[in-house]
Amino acid sequence: MQRRDFIRFAGAAAATSSIAGPLHAQASFPSQPIKLLLAFAAGGSTDAMFRVMADNASPLFGQTVIVEAKPGGGGTMAGQLLLQAKPDGYTLAQLPISVFRLPYTQKITWNPVTEFSYVIGITGYSFGIAVPADSPIKTWADLVAWAKANPGKLTYATSGIYTTPHLTMEDISHRLGIEMNHIPYKGMAEIIPAILGGQVMAVADSIGFGPHVVSGKLRLLCTWGATRAKKFPDAPTLTELGVPIVQNSPYGLVGPKGMDPAVVKKLHDTFKRAIEMNNHIEVMGRYDQELLYMSPEQYRKFAEDTMAREKVVIERLKATGKVT
CATH class of the missing domain: 3.40.190.150 (Bordetella uptake gene, domain 1)
Known part of the structure; x- marks a missing residue:
């Protein structure tokens, strides 16, 4: 084989190898x-x-x-x-x-x-904000009005500092010009006794608290998705309430x-x-x-x-x- 033909053959072989490599990887995996x-x-x-x-x-x-x-x-x-x-x-x-x-x-x-x-x-995830069923706060508008009248006194629970619920609530507060008091917990297992026991006024987290909304112990004020939650169609989204945030993490x-x-x-x-x-x-x-x-x-x-x-x-x- 002459040198020119050998180079042409080697180049073609290399090109074939480069094509076959990914195809072989896909075929043999996993x-x-x-x-x-x-x-x-x-x-x-x-x-x-x-x-x-x-x-x-x-x-x-x-x-x-x-x-x-x-x-x-x-x-x-x-x-x-x-x-x-x-x-x-x-x-x-x-x-x-x-x-x-x-x-x-x-x-x-x-x-x-x-x-x-x-x-x-x-x-x-599906997130939302809820309050105890016996809370004087009946709607999202009530919560915002109460927070404006009582700066820093409205307490809300989340599953921790720097979590999506925490940062979203801070974003909401910034947009609405209100100040709320964040109380971090380790998870829903701690949050539910706290909200039902009156240790905090609201919970902002994934709708792991949903069963307590269904049972009538909590009232869901809003959800954070692009559309209303199928299980809770009566609860408006943040965007419906004039807060341009969609948060589903x-x-x-x-x-x-x-x-x-x-x-x-x-x-x-x-x-x-x-x-x-x-x-x-x-x-x-x-x-x-x-x-x-x-x-x-x-x-x-x-x-x-x-x-x-x-x-x-x-x-x-x-x-x-x-x-x-």
Whole structure:
């Protein structure tokens, strides 16, 4: 073979190899179980949905999809553990938006937007504000009027400092020119006795308090979604009340930085089928959640926008001395 022919042959072989590589990766993946790191404790609403999604996806992959709960750090532990994982597609994690607050609440050396391979956006949470049924505050207008007449005296509970409910309430307060007193708790297990026992005047959190609204112990003043909650159609949204905020804290699946695009596509396409199955839609409905699908490109753009928005709110809070 002459040198010119050899070079032409080598070039063609290299080109064929570069095409075959991703195709082979997609065809052979997965060859072992896939692990999903859950950002919150087992037994909750997110755990229930993840397990249905995993069960749906397992036969589609031909491999078991395993869910491992990694709670901690306000939902950031799973994402941080992913930083040490191999970018081979076999370890993925739920990524709550609390991860995008880390640069503004802690000293970290990595960028939450750029350190992950975005796979798919799945859903978000349903939030709202409720008061005891015997409270003199009957409507959202009552709450705002009371807060304006009594600056800093209206107490409200959330599941913690820097959580989505806390930052959203601070954003609401800023927009309306009112001041409320934030009382952080560790979760709904602590919040419910506090609100029912009169230790706080209101609760602002995910609608884990919904059963107490249904039983008549709490009154739901508003919800934070783009549309009214299906279970509570009488409760207006913030936007209906003149507060231009939609907050559903979307989350999805991400992998380590540097994953093969063909593997990302295989993961995306398979999990998209899994989350669109009727049993997954049904379990989301139990918790007043709906699909908030995002492609890998949309999910990454969402991450960039969220990180910029969270910075504004947190820096404003720090400037007022409300947090350190």
